[in-house]
Amino acid sequence: MDDTRILLAHGNGGRLMRELIAGIFVRHLGNPLLDTDADAVALPQPDGELLVTTDGFTVEPLEFPGGDIGSLAVHGVVNDLAVAGADPVYCTLSALIEEGLEIAKLDRYIASFARAARQNRMTVVAGDTKVVRRGEGGGLYLSVTGVGVRRAAAPLGMNRIVPGDAVIVSGSVGDHGIAVMLAREQFGLSGSLRSDSASVLPLARAVRDLPELRFMRDPTRGGLATVAHEIARASGHSVLLEQHAVPLRPEVVAVCDMLGYDPYFLACEGRIVAAVAPSAAEAVLSRWRALPEGGDAALIGRIETGGGRVILETGLGGRRVIDELEDDPLPRIC
Ligand code: MG
Numbered sequence: 001m002d003d004t005r006i007l008l009a010h011g012n013g014g015r016l017m018r019e020l021i022a023g024i025f026v027r028h029l030g031n032p033l034l035d036t037d038a039d040a041v042a043l044p045q046p047d048g049e050l051l052v053t054t055d056g057f058t059v060e061p062l063e064f065p066g067g068d069i070g071s072l073a074v075h076g077v078v079n080d081l082a083v084a085g086a087d088p089v090y091c092t093l094s095a096l097i098e099e100g101l102e103i104a105k106l107d108r109y110i111a112s113f114a115r116a117a118r119q120n121r122m123t124v125v126a127g128d129t130k131v132v133r134r135g136e137g138g139g140l141y142l143s144v145t146g147v148g149v150r151r152a153a154a155p156l157g158m159n160r161i162v163p164g165d166a167v168i169v170s171g172s173v174g175d176h177g178i179a180v181m182l183a184r185e186q187f188g189l190s191g192s193l194r195s196d197s198a199s200v201l202p203l204a205r206a207v208r209d210l211p212e213l214r215f216m217r218d219p220t221r222g223g224l225a226t227v228a229h230e231i232a233r234a235s236g237h238s239v240l241l242e243q244h245a246v247p248l249r250p251e252v253v254a255v256c257d258m259l260g261y262d263p264y265f266l267a268c269e270g271r272i273v274a275a276v277a278p279s280a281a282e283a284v285l286s287r288w289r290a291l292p293e294g295g296d297a298a299l300i301g302r303i304e305t306g307g308g309r310v311i312l313e314t315g316l317g318g319r320r321v322i323d324e325l326e327d328d329p330l331p332r333i334c
Pocket of ligand 1: 079080217218220
């Protein structure tokens with residue numbers, strides 16, 4: 001019997017499962033609220049309006065330059081709460097583990113999850129583990145539900161966006177998509193690009209008191225262009241992006257040129273796209289640029305009346321419509 005790998009018996013409710021939960025999950029995630037004997041836990045009620053979000057994580061490979069599935073899962077949930085104007089408070093974690101996964105790897109990913117959760121002051125209050133048969137899972141899938149408390153001055157929403165609003169991004173786009181793609185070593189390509197996977201909480205906190213802030217979203221799957229399409233659809237107005245203004249790392253441009261990808265559709269995992277009244281655009285930019293996470297923040301476009309389209313303004317004054325994403329060129333990116 002290989003005792004360095006996950007067996008089906010780790011999911012059967014017996015001794016191995018108990019030892020796995022104690023030795024990895026409780027060891028890393030344990031806290032006074034996490035009671036593994038209880039069927040449900042009572043939570044102290046935080047002061048303020050509660051927000052909830054849930055997300056599943058299936059990234060392949062499980063580790064990539066700049067992160068792993070553990071930290072990625074925390075960032076994904078923290079970022080959805082952060083862009084809604086909330087601070088994370090609690091989360092639950094459900095882990096689907098594939099038979100054969102190295103136990104040392106599982107330990108590393110759960111340690112990484114715990115570290116990221118601690119950094120964002122998000123307490124794991126409930127959890128579950130299941131083991132699926134070899135070939136039925138991608139090594140490890142994580143499903144996380146997060147609860148936060150609203151701290152923004154006003155509720156943010158796409159319905160608040162009006163023509164003339166500025167569109168700002170907190171950093172370069174597409175880094176996560178290309179970093180994960182390179183980590184797969186497909187197409188014989190490799191490189192040193194790191195994923196942008198990170199908590200955007202410091203960025204969100206820096207601007208959420210501005211009454212002129214209309215809306216924030218973290219561009220993940222589908223990238224910047226998909227957020228722009230969501231804004232266009234919801235507002236009925238057009239989102240104009242200035243091609244030369246969108247921050248892109250040279251490695252991202254190089255891979256996109258080579259493989260014919262559009263960088264605007266590539267996933268980010270640590271960026272915010274914000275719509276803000278023009279009078280507050282400078283405030284958002286300077287506050288973000290003062291943070292290590294926001295050094296490359298840029299004003300990348302504006303909202304134009306009507307049309308409901310996403311338009312890319314090219315350097316020569318030309319315009320082209322960016323259609324919605326049809327087929328995801330990079331599945332299992334998050
Ligand atoms: Mg999101």
